Amino acid sequence: MTKLTQLQRKHTKLVVGLMSGTSLDGIDAALVRISGSGASARIKLLAFDTYKFPKGFRELVLKNSLPGSGTVDTIARLNIIYAHFFADAVKRIVRKARVALSSIDLIGSHGQTIHHLPNPHRMFGKTVRATLQISDPSTIAQLTGITTIGDFRAADMAVGGQGAPLAPYFDFALCRSKSKNRILLNLGGIANFTILPKNCSPRQVTAFDTGPANMVIDALTRKFYEKKFDPNGTLALRGRVIPSLLNWMMSHPFFKRKPPKSTGREEFGAAFINRLLTRAKGAHKADILATATEFTAYAVYSQYKKFIAQRMKVDELLVSGGGAYNRAIMKSLRKHFAPAAVNTIEHIGISSDAKEAMIFALLANETVVENPSNIPSVTGALKQVVLGKICLA
Numbered sequence: 001m002t003k004l005t006q007l008q009r010k011h012t013k014l015v016v017g018l019m020s021g022t023s024l025d026g027i028d029a030a031l032v033r034i035s036g037s038g039a040s041a042r043i044k045l046l047a048f049d050t051y052k053f054p055k056g057f058r059e060l061v062l063k064n065s066l067p068g069s070g071t072v073d074t075i076a077r078l079n080i081i082y083a084h085f086f087a088d089a090v091k092r093i094v095r096k097a098r099v100a101l102s103s104i105d106l107i108g109s110h111g112q113t114i115h116h117l118p119n120p121h122r123m124f125g126k127t128v129r130a131t132l133q134i135s136d137p138s139t140i141a142q143l144t145g146i147t148t149i150g151d152f153r154a155a156d157m158a159v160g161g162q163g164a165p166l167a168p169y170f171d172f173a174l175c176r177s178k179s180k181n182r183i184l185l186n187l188g189g190i191a192n193f194t195i196l197p198k199n200c201s202p203r204q205v206t207a208f209d210t211g212p213a214n215m216v217i218d219a220l221t222r223k224f225y226e227k228k229f230d231p232n233g234t235l236a237l238r239g240r241v242i243p244s245l246l247n248w249m250m251s252h253p254f255f256k257r258k259p260p261k262s263t264g265r266e267e268f269g270a271a272f273i274n275r276l277l278t279r280a281k282g283a284h285k286a287d288i289l290a291t292a293t294e295f296t297a298y299a300v301y302s303q304y305k306k307f308i309a310q311r312m313k314v315d316e317l318l319v320s321g322g323g324a325y326n327r328a329i330m331k332s333l334r335k336h337f338a339p340a341a342v343n344t345i346e347h348i349g350i351s352s353d354a355k356e357a358m359i360f361a362l363l364a365n366e367t368v369v370e371n372p373s374n375i376p377s378v379t380g381a382l383k384q385v386v387l388g389k390i391c392l393a
């Protein structure tokens with residue numbers, strides 16, 4: 001029997017999901033046990049950790065994520081260095097769980113997005129949507145000896161989708177409710193939410209990026225306080241929101257664009273921060289940070305009001321990602337969304353830190369049995385497709 005046939009026939013698998021998000025705070029590794037697939041899939045988290053990058057690495061990746069400062073030779077090498085780091089993360093999480101590496105059936109790796117250009121662009125008579133996630137999956141497979149699936153976004157883009165978001169497959173499968181209208185909100189570098197009306201079918205699911213989550217906040221805390229992020233939102237809670245600055249941020253054209261849509265550092269990275277700092281000249285640091293923090297929460301709410309509220313009145317928000325630790329964001333979400341309940345996703349038994357890595361374990365498990373896992377109503381794709389590239393060890 002071939003390796004793939006064996007994998008397809010195995011009902012319960014040990015899978016490692018790997019994710020490195022736009023925050024560039026480290027590699028998330030989740031070891032999970034998955035039984036079944038499709039509508040009957042069950043997933044259990046066995047171990048999770050985030051592994052930091054070596055000093056200077058984040059800056060090198062950022063530099064090579066921007067047009068004009070990235071160089072092809074460095075990007076080609078980063079693609080491989082990342083795969084080494086991802087393979088190390090697999091070995092470490094497996095050791096942490098006291099499981100043998102040889103007992104792992106599958107790896108699902110998101111990789112690191114270094115550029116995301118989801119909007120159609122005409123070139124040489126062709127329509128091009130492009131995205132680049134590095135951390136070569138063939139290399140991960142060879143370094144670990146485990147079948148690895150990577151590059152999940154390309155197939156969806158090839159059929160006209162944005163290649164994002166991919167979380168809704170997981171959200172629909174494991175987080176929908178029979179009695180409550182839910183919003184699942186992930187606050188990474190970018191914020192994205194999945195709308196799950198009670199008792200919904202896959203076609204009724206909506207999801208899109210709502211704007212930055214921690215991207216602007218982190219940039220400001222690095223600049224003002226030489227901290228990687230605002231610990232639990234304490235710095236923002238000391239400041240006061242500057243309404244004119246908030247209005248300027250909300251005037252970004254991204255917020256008017258109709259979903260499906262996705263965004264990234266291309267729109268809310270260094271160039272946006274520079275414009276923001278010029279606008280904010282003379283204001284107190286804490287007030288600028290408080291405004292950027294309110295911007296994150298208010299953008300989520302305003303996108304809900306603009307595109308969702310007419311169809312669905314939310315009962316419950318379930319928040320995941322590092323931003324769930326930011327008390328200023330959570331406080332503001334509670335204020336805007338009242339009387340809806342705002343909780344972290346732990347409320348339904350899922351780890352908010354591990355969720356994104358678990359998604360790619362679940363998607364890999366679907367791909368191996370040839371189940372499509374994009375949701376066309378969400379990505380804008382013309383049809384359902386099987387996602388990812390399968391690399392045999």
Ligand SMILES: Nc1ncnc2c1ncn2[C@@H]1O[C@H](COP(=O)(O)OP(=O)(O)O)[C@@H](O)[C@H]1O
Pocket residue numbers: 020021022023024025026187188189190214217218228229230231232233320321322323325326356
């Ligand atoms: N204790 C904390 N307090 C405030 N913010 C936090 C805390 N822990 C993490 N974060 C924020 O979460 C970000 C990382 O979130 P994560 O979900 O890993 O995002 P990504 O998917 O972009 O990597 C950090 O950059 C930081 O802004």
Ligand SMILES: [Mg+2]
Pocket residue numbers: 020021023024025026028
């Ligand atoms: Mg992260």
